[in-house]
Amino acid sequence: MSLWEYANPVKFLALSERVMPWLWVSSAVCLVVGLIWGFFFTPDDFRQGSTVKIIYLHVPAALMAINAWFMMLVASLIWIVRRHHVSALAAKAAAPVGIVMTLIALVTGAIWGQPMWGTWWAWDPRLTSFLILFLFYLGYVALWEAIEDPDTAADLTSILCLVGTVFAVLSRYAVLFWNQGLHQGASLSLDKEENVADVFYFPLLVCIGGFVLLFLALVLYRTGTEIRVRRTRALMAREAKLA
Amino acid sequence: MRALFFRDLALALRAGGGFGLGLAFFLIVVVLVPFSVGPQSALLTQIAPGVLWLGALLACLLSLDRLLAVDWEDGALDLLATSPLPLEGILAVKAAAHWVTTGLPLVLAAPVLGVLLNLAPGGYGVLVLSLALGTPALSMIGAFGAALTVGIKRGGLLLSLLVLPLYVPTLIFGAEAARRAAQGLDPATPLLLLAGITLAVLAAMPFAAGLVLRVNLR
Amino acid sequence: MELKVTDLAVGRGGVPVLAGVSFALGAGRALVLRGPNGSGKTTLLRTVAGLQAPMAGSVAGAEDRIAYAAHADGLKAALTVSENLQFWASVFGQSDIAPALAAFDLEGLVDRRAGQLSAGQKRRLGLARLMVTGRDVWVLDEPTVSLDAASVALFADAVRAHLARGGAALMATHIELGIEADVLDVSGYRAAATEMASADEAFL
Numbered sequence: 001m002s003l004w005e006y007a008n009p010v011k012f013l014a015l016s017e018r019v020m021p022w023l024w025v026s027s028a029v030c031l032v033v034g035l036i037w038g039f040f041f042t043p044d045d046f047r048q049g050s051t052v053k054i055i056y057l058h059v060p061a062a063l064m065a066i067n068a069w070f071m072m073l074v075a076s077l078i079w080i081v082r083r084h085h086v087s088a089l090a091a092k093a094a095a096p097v098g099i100v101m102t103l104i105a106l107v108t109g110a111i112w113g114q115p116m117w118g119t120w121w122a123w124d125p126r127l128t129s130f131l132i133l134f135l136f137y138l139g140y141v142a143l144w145e146a147i148e149d150p151d152t153a154a155d156l157t158s159i160l161c162l163v164g165t166v167f168a169v170l171s172r173y174a175v176l177f178w179n180q181g182l183h184q185g186a187s188l189s190l191d192k193e194e195n196v197a198d199v200f201y202f203p204l205l206v207c208i209g210g211f212v213l214l215f216l217a218l219v220l221y222r223t224g225t226e227i228r229v230r231r232t233r234a235l236m237a238r239e240a241k242l243a
Numbered sequence: 244m245r246a247l248f249f250r251d252l253a254l255a256l257r258a259g260g261g262f263g264l265g266l267a268f269f270l271i272v273v274v275l276v277p278f279s280v281g282p283q284s285a286l287l288t289q290i291a292p293g294v295l296w297l298g299a300l301l302a303c304l305l306s307l308d309r310l311l312a313v314d315w316e317d318g319a320l321d322l323l324a325t326s327p328l329p330l331e332g333i334l335a336v337k338a339a340a341h342w343v344t345t346g347l348p349l350v351l352a353a354p355v356l357g358v359l360l361n362l363a364p365g366g367y368g369v370l371v372l373s374l375a376l377g378t379p380a381l382s383m384i385g386a387f388g389a390a391l392t393v394g395i396k397r398g399g400l401l402l403s404l405l406v407l408p409l410y411v412p413t414l415i416f417g418a419e420a421a422r423r424a425a426q427g428l429d430p431a432t433p434l435l436l437l438a439g440i441t442l443a444v445l446a447a448m449p450f451a452a453g454l455v456l457r458v459n460l461r
Numbered sequence: 462m463e464l465k466v467t468d469l470a471v472g473r474g475g476v477p478v479l480a481g482v483s484f485a486l487g488a489g490r491a492l493v494l495r496g497p498n499g500s501g502k503t504t505l506l507r508t509v510a511g512l513q514a515p516m517a518g519s520v521a522g523a524e525d526r527i528a529y530a531a532h533a534d535g536l537k538a539a540l541t542v543s544e545n546l547q548f549w550a551s552v553f554g555q556s557d558i559a560p561a562l563a564a565f566d567l568e569g570l571v572d573r574r575a576g577q578l579s580a581g582q583k584r585r586l587g588l589a590r591l592m593v594t595g596r597d598v599w600v601l602d603e604p605t606v607s608l609d610a611a612s613v614a615l616f617a618d619a620v621r622a623h624l625a626r627g628g629a630a631l632m633a634t635h636i637e638l639g640i641e642a643d644v645l646d647v648s649g650y651r652a653a654a655t656e657m658a659s660a661d662e663a664f665l
Contacts (some may be wrong), residue, residue: 135408142404146395149474155458156391160405163387163451167409170440174412177436178419237476246551250540257539323588325510325529398504441622461513 007084009227016220023217030210038203054112060211061104068098072099076158088154093222099137125175132171136164244336251340256453257358269302273356284361291360292421299349306345307385308399315393324460338386346378366425377417380441384409384450390456469518471508477652486629492620493643494633496661500647501549502633510600515648528596534587538576545575561592562617
């Protein structure tokens with residue numbers, strides 16, 4: 001019994017159908033608990049007041065924006081190396097979710113930035129990096145849409161994803177070099193000094209868990225849709241041949 | 244390989260090849276800038292390095308969709324792919340020819356246009372140097388983008404969407420070097436980083452582009 | 462060395478069109494592919510030329526030996542006839558273009574731009590390209606399109622001379638060239654409807 005068995009679309013669908021209800025429910029529970037806990041049962045920050053509470057949307061969304069791209073990178077590599085169709089379709093399915101996460105991170109960042117920095121948008125390295133990531137997502141999705149043959153599209157987008165990753169990382173450091181920025185340090189890191197205080201930390205973890213589960217549920221759902229689209233295509237091709 | 248290089252040069256230089264269009268575009272963009280931001284020389288001096296870099300980048304982008312599309316349409320790309328030349332080499336040579344016909348004239352024209360934008364006297368040398376170091380990377384990244392979109396009808400817009408984010412690091416370091424020099428600061432660090440990116444792109448990108456073109460040819 | 466195709470299956474856009482194609486093409490031999498439009502002749506030729514991967518089976522003895530010519534000649538309108546030909550000669554590491562010009566009666570046109578040629582003249586130039594490749598297996602897709610009777614005769618002579626030099630030719634054509642050639646009717650190899658595209662098979 002190996003993990004690669006689930007590269008078979010039928011098995012993948014069967015498994016994801018069993019798992020998905022649990023994912024939806026647990027992500028809903030995590031998000032409701034985390035957001036209510038965060039919004040109503042944590043103290044206001046002594047400097048930032050209640051505006052700090054947007055952190056419960058901003059940080060998880062930003063995290064997932066990057067992780068979604070990372071997941072696409074892994075899925076693309078699996079497609080290139082092992083040529084499992086489900087993997088390519090999962091990468092395709094994750095991209096729009098990643099776009100929405102990036103947008104949430106950008107918009108909540110702007111809303112947070114307005115009272116804190118007195119401006120909706122600043123060309124701060126972190127914000128700029130997310131904007132560039134957003135552009136990469138757009139290009140990736142546009143390339144999928146532009147190519148008719150699914151295998152060609154999977155090959156080209158996978159290579160674009162690899163090349164894009166290199167340039168996205170490069171852009172991240174280029175942007176840091178270009179402007180040092182206003183953004184506060186990482187909200188979460190292994191370096192305890194920088195971390196937010198514990199009262200904010202635990203509800204934030206719950207929210208992040210909720211976002212991760214939501215992302216998984218959405219990607220499984222969308223991958224299932226893509227698999228069904230391909231199945232329809234295959235059936236129509238067969239009928240056309242029989243006719 | 245040499246034959247391909249000189250053929251591409253000849254095609255660009257003959258009638259209908261579009262040589263000089265990029266240069267004219269560069270000129271027009273630079274001329275339009277004062278109309279849009281106002282004629283104050285202090286402001287123009289400040290933004291000149293960035294505007295020149297952006298103009299050069301857009302002019303370079305303009306001709307990319309013809310880089311492979313012409314050879315694709317008339318079947319020459321199929322024939323080249325069955326020739327003894329490696330596909331990676333073909334793409335590198337085509338990118339080189341693109342640079343000579345598009346990038347190099349931009350590099351040479353930049354100081355003249357710098358005068359129009361009232362560029363600070365100290366900035367000319369580094370501006371030319373940074374463009375000379377950066378534009379080869381623009382052509383090679385562009386060849387990758389062209390290989391990605393070669394099979395797509397009206398792929399020009401998609402090509403821009405795919406290629407422009409890849410241009411970000413080159414633009415940042417190139418414009419930064421020019422800006423630092425214009426302000427009298429030391430431009431060595433961004434210049435070195437720019438050169439590093441260009442060398443890495445020239446070394447690795449032909450292989451990525453070859454991979455992609457092979458997928459598109461089948 | 463002969464070109465050997467074994468149990469080859471080829472497809473277009475992931476859908477198989479031909480399956481189980483086998484033939485061998487030795488030195489001095491010609492093989493003509495026949496079949497109605499859309500029967501997969503072009504796909505088969507592209508696969509043999511190495512432009513696309515076979516879905517199954519193998520092509521042996523094709524490495525660096527094939528000169529491919531399809532509907533599009535890859536000519537540059539802005540270059541002259543001799544420049545076009547010279548370019549392809551240098552790409553293939555050859556230098557002498559005179560025999561090719563002579564064989565296709567292009568000597569009077571050498572300084573004419575390719576863009577000013579008639580359709581038939583362009584086609585002749587495209588076929589002359591085969592002779593400057595120095596390769597011994599010609600893979601031709603409808604080589605006689607837009608050629609008049611005299612030009613077809615020139616082309617048939619060129620193929621005959623090529624075969625006499627020990628070359629081989631694999632072509633899809635509908636007209637009789639008067640060359641001694643084996644005939645392969647591809648309509649007998651149509652991929653069965655049950656053989657779904659390997660790509661989409663897993664989805665059923």
